[in-house]
Amino acid sequence: MNLTILTYPDKRLKQISKDVTKFDEEIHKLLDAMNEMMLLSNGIGLAAIQVNYPLNILILNIPDSEGEQHPDNLMEIINPVIINKEGLTTYQEGCLSVPGFYEDIERYETVTINYQDRHGNTKSLDADGLLSIAIQHEMDHLAGKLFIEKLSYARRKKFEKEYKRAIKEKKA
Template sequence: MNLTILTYPDKRLKQKSKNVTKFDENIHKLLDAMNETMLLSNGIGLAAIQVNHPLNILILNIPDSEGNQPTENLMEIINPILIKKEGSTVYQEGCLSVPGFYEDIERYETITINYQDRDGNTKTLDADGLLSIAIQHEMDHLTGNLFIEKLSYARRKKFEKEYKKAIKEKRL
C-alpha cells in the first residue's frame, strides 16, 4: 500500500506526533506501507507524520556502497528519545516533504537514542555519519519541524522565493 507524502507548506506537517502505545497489526501495516512509500520515492528516511500519521515512528534505510537498500538494513524506530549528542557536522540534506531542495544543515555528529521496535522491545542505538544525520532529520519531523527551519533568515527567505517560483512553474 503506497501512502501519499505530505509536502511543504501542508500544515499537517507541523503537528506534534504522539507516542505509540499499542504495538499491533495496525502499526506493522503502517511500517510496511511507510517502507514501500519511502523506497518508491527514492528516500532514505520517512517519519509517520509525513504520510499523515502523527505518531512517533520513523524508518530509515541508508543505501549500501552500491546504492541498494536491502530489507535487512531497514531500521524501524518507534518512540525515539535522544539521550546523548556530541560534536557537530554539516551535511547537505533533502526531504521527501520538500522535494527538489537541498541545503547544508548543521547537526550533531554522533548521537545515542533509546527507542522501541515494531514489537515494543526497548533498544539503544549509537549512530554517527549519515545515520546520525538521518535520525535527527526524521526526529525533527516528529516535533513538527522541517530542515528548512534550520536555515538562516536570509537563506530561508531565498528558499521561500525559489520554492514559490518552482511551484508556479510546475516544477514541483
C-alpha cells in the same frame, strides 16, 4: 494501505507526533506501507507524520556504497529519544516533503537513542555519519519541524522565493 507524502507548506507537517502505545497489526501495516512509500520515493528516511500519521515512528534505510538499500538494513524506530549527542557536522540534506531542495544543515555528529521496535521491545542505538544525520532529520519531523527551519533568515527567504517559483513552473 495507500499513503501519500505531505509536502511543504502543508500545515499537517507541523503537528507534534504522539507516542505509540499499542504495538499491533495496524502499526505493522503502517510500517510496511511506509517502507514501500520511502523506497518508491527514493528516500532514505520517512517519518509517519509525513504520510499524515502523527505518531512517533520513523523508518530509515541507509544505502550501501553502491547505493543499494537492502531490506535487512531497514530500521524501524518507534518512540525515539536522544540520550546523548556529540560533536557537530554539516551535511547537505533533502526531504521527501520538500522535493527538489537541498541545503547544508548543521547537526550533531553522533547520537545515541533509545527506542522501541515494531513489537515494543526497547532498544538502544549509537549512530554516526549519515545515520546520525537521518535520525535527527526524521526526529525533527516528529516534533513538527522541517529542515528548512534550520536555515538562516536570509537563506530561508531565498528558499521561499525559489520554492514558490518551482511550484509555479511545475503547474505551468
